Amino acid sequence: MSLVELKDVTVRQGAQTVLQHVDLSVRSAEILTIVGPNGSGKSTLLRTIIGAIRPTGGQVVRKAGLRIGYVPQKLHIDPTLPLTVRRFLSLPDRVSDDAAARALSHAGAEGVSSQQMASLSGGQFQRVLLARALLSRPDLLILDEATQGLDQPGSAAFYRQIEAVRRDLGCAVLMVSHELHVVMAASDRVICLNGHVCCEGAPEHVASAPEYRALFGTGTQGALALYRHEHNHTHDHAHGTGHAQSHDHKHDKDRAAS
Numbered sequence: 001m002s003l004v005e006l007k008d009v010t011v012r013q014g015a016q017t018v019l020q021h022v023d024l025s026v027r028s029a030e031i032l033t034i035v036g037p038n039g040s041g042k043s044t045l046l047r048t049i050i051g052a053i054r055p056t057g058g059q060v061v062r063k064a065g066l067r068i069g070y071v072p073q074k075l076h077i078d079p080t081l082p083l084t085v086r087r088f089l090s091l092p093d094r095v096s097d098d099a100a101a102r103a104l105s106h107a108g109a110e111g112v113s114s115q116q117m118a119s120l121s122g123g124q125f126q127r128v129l130l131a132r133a134l135l136s137r138p139d140l141l142i143l144d145e146a147t148q149g150l151d152q153p154g155s156a157a158f159y160r161q162i163e164a165v166r167r168d169l170g171c172a173v174l175m176v177s178h179e180l181h182v183v184m185a186a187s188d189r190v191i192c193l194n195g196h197v198c199c200e201g202a203p204e205h206v207a208s209a210p211e212y213r214a215l216f217g218t219g220t221q222g223a224l225a226l227y228r229h230e231h232n233h234t235h236d237h238a239h240g241t242g243h244a245q246s247h248d249h250k251h252d253k254d255r256a257a258s
């Protein structure tokens, strides 16, 4: 059974239609990655799933009693504020030493409990955010660009940790990343979003696409090629026009970047 299901979801923000007719489900224990260009609605989609945004149209169905853990893109903490990792994990709700230690261990951040938040490396900091998200024992872990600011080996190590979390705790993972080549190995499914679901499929389908090979060969340009991959339909780049898109979504189902 799906943990979360979006049925024909549309979200408007002011005059702009950010998401149109999005159908999506997150299955139990899967790792699902959302990729898409800047402004394609990835964060809006996550916020809609969490319940922070109410859709303008369509439905979001969450499994009864679903527990969601959220790892934000980044969190600014005043570097002059004395705050240990242990205290941070007890904000806003106090947790036991045992629960804090367990969460840090699952997140691969053992031994940092007494350190100041301001003294952590980027990778350690993200692991502490991950540990905090795990405190609620989530069925679904949601990460929004959680590796922003980490170098590639740091990102790869973080995603390996995410796989370990899924293996150890059995939670599903939904994440947004720009680093398709890094998250690929860790994902069961990839969805390309550009205001609507452009295409979706297993990562190996995406990996076999010429655009993906271009990604390895040409770095950022390759990544852009992937995000801007051609379809036999046109995108409504102005999302705010309110015009319905005329293409058929079905042709892209289960077919990766093409």
Ligand SMILES: Nc1ncnc2c1ncn2[C@@H]1O[C@H](COP(=O)(O)OP(=O)(O)OP(=O)(O)O)[C@@H](O)[C@H]1O
Residues within 6 Å of the ligand: 013, 014, 016, 018, 036, 037, 038, 039, 040, 041, 042, 043, 044, 045
């Ligand atoms: N609260 C808001 N009010 C008005 N417009 C918004 C709001 N939130 C998002 N938008 C607009 O919706 C569009 C999609 O934003 P969103 O942050 O979801 O995209 P994204 O894919 O996560 O982008 P990025 O990759 O740059 O993080 C953007 O054009 C943004 O300006």
